[in-house]
Amino acid sequence: MWSYIARRLVYSFLTLVAVSVVSFIIIQLPPGDFLTSLMSKYAEQGGGEIDQGVLESLQLRYGLDQPWYVQYWLWISGIVFHGDFGQSFAWNKPVSELMWDRMGLTLLLSLVALIVTWLVALPIGIYSAVRRYSALDYVVTFLGFIGLAIPSFLLSLALMYVLSRYAGMSVGGLFSASYINAPWSWGKVLDLAAHLWLPVLVLSTSGTAALIRVMRANLIDELHKPYVQTARANGLGEMELLFKYPVRVALNPFVSTIGWVLPHLFSGAVIVSVVLSLPTAGPVLLSALLSQDMYLAGSFIMVLSVLTVIGTLISDLLLAWLDPRVRYQ
Template structure:
């Protein structure tokens, strides 16, 4: 077990190092750079921009230096000082820009994961136990519907529903107007949760629908095995038969895909944040890509891809803790 943890930890850091190089070079692939983006924006606004101005901006931002040198400088700052560079557009350290929005992003991801699993696990088990019943058909239909509806469309639907039907003010933000500048209190926390349930449901919709299908399929496979039949024949209570073994095994695919779920949630968050006007890293990431703000965009892409690596590492640890067969090497 300890050897597995050490090996996975080392491989995780190696993978992150490779990802950082790929991310930095991919950000640099589109033609042009931040200086040309600024020049185009100024030209659209009627401001005169000369080639000399663009050249001065490139020299000031070190955009004339070779790409490899810029990458080495960037990764050296990350490893030695935790410095992810300076945002070209905002002329602010990248860590400060992301730090201002990371709290809301992390809270939204945790809330979404909680909603996803708290719905997917019991509903998937229920659907498998009552296979081919009316509730099973309803769950199946809703599952396919959840997988088919795009996130941005569901965001607009829930935005209208919460505003018009439920009468919640300021849904397209984090707080209601009366709590916008208020000090933290119990009422402000409740107001925050009332505003976060819409993006949490939107982000977790596809994951919940997929989780229900996976748990249902695995449960159906386990319920037909001999150990379940033998347990019932010995008179073991049905609830214990279901939750003691089949459910635990059915959770393995869900736990093993935790990294993918984190990646899918984080990659879908920018679109939902733009639609709902949420002040998390989504709009910041989108604008950084448009501006070719290399250090900011590279750091955000590195963060999003790191969620998959770290999430997969956590999945391995949870599987080893949850399933004794994996700890003892019976299942690899």
Template structure:
């Protein structure tokens, strides 16, 4: 097992390097750079001529190193990550990218993990329930709800929730983690409640698609398992139905769910990103969006690199979890 983990980590190094190269190429595809955005800003807001704006943009481009060849910029960026743990310098925020990500990563992971946990538990429980009632009224209702949850755009749900919070429930502060009186206050149960009151829409929206998917996957897998011979044998021996389901059928039906966990966290981060951008919660989502708009390449590249690392780590954890869940699975 240890050799398998070491091999996976060794391969992950080259995989992350490949992801970094592709991410760098993708974020360089739009025409222009941050200095071009700055030039446009000067002409629209600064009231200066195009020649003056271009001259200032060229000076800024030279100052930030954007006039260097692309391979040189990428080499300096990836070398800083490997040797110093630094993701570069943000042109728009004029701060270290690592500090910007660190400030928001904790809250982002809390919201994404909360959405993931709720969607997994609810989806599995509902999937087990409806699988035992194939084609019943509850099964059909759950299927329709799952289809709707998987189809409705997250941004639209976020807009509806914003409207309800503002005009129905008169909530005045929806674009922050806390109300003004709790921003600098020490942690307490009241502050935790205020945090939940501000962030539940993001968790709810990010988890909707996960509930639908987990329910459908669990239902389908459990129905397949219930039709196998060893389940029929267990029933013929007189075992209680609940024991047959929970002890014999469900563990084997969980394999695809566990394997899916390797990619679910970036998926939840994506759902959190869409909701946070619309609602305005200061997580990694709005930061990533603004970096793409401003062509702040080091923030965009750093976040894509982190997402890739989460997928690699998640896949490794899911593979190890499968070996624990099913003793028949062994890695050499």
């Protein structure tokens, strides 16, 4: 067990190094850099030219006049040895400050969406498999196909229009205007709860529909295997038999999704976050990529990579514990 974990950690470290190098190179592939974009934008706004001394100091500090591997080393060594993710040129703030400001709300939103997805998909998927071709199974199948077919951003726009037009509700964002910059209090928590349901509904719809179909298909396959018939012949009750054996095996897809769920917690469905004006990490990452803010974009990509590796490791360990057929070798 421990040798397996140690081996996986070594592989994970090598993977992260490779991902960080590739990500840094990709961010720098477009022609020019952020300083070039900054000078052009400043000139378009009628600000003239930026002081040459300021540009030279930025180039010297971050090695922007050096080859990419020098810039990469300055960046990655700052993260590893000093916890310094660099400076966001677009926001003129430390990258760590920008990331941590949005990380809490991103985690809260996505974790709630994940819990809702599992709480809804698991029992409905089990019922659809056990009561196959029943009226409820047909209804759930129909709604599931609709949930899979409608893009999340389109569902967001439709719900915003309906709620605003016919219910007179103020939609978008996670806080009312009076609470956006207010310190945390019980009133702010209640205001967050009042705004949280809409993005949770949008983010969980497609995932719920997909997991229902997966759970139904896997459980139907397990219910017709010989070990189920043997357990039933030995007098095991239907409910006990269902949850002790076939449901446990059919849970594998739920556990295996942790590998991509953790990075999804931080990316937070970028387009949905932009449409609903959510203060999550996704819009900041999109803005950083568009403006070639390389330290901000690279740091977010590194966080997503670390979460993917950690999630995959957790999935493997849970699968080995859940399903005896999975072996560490």
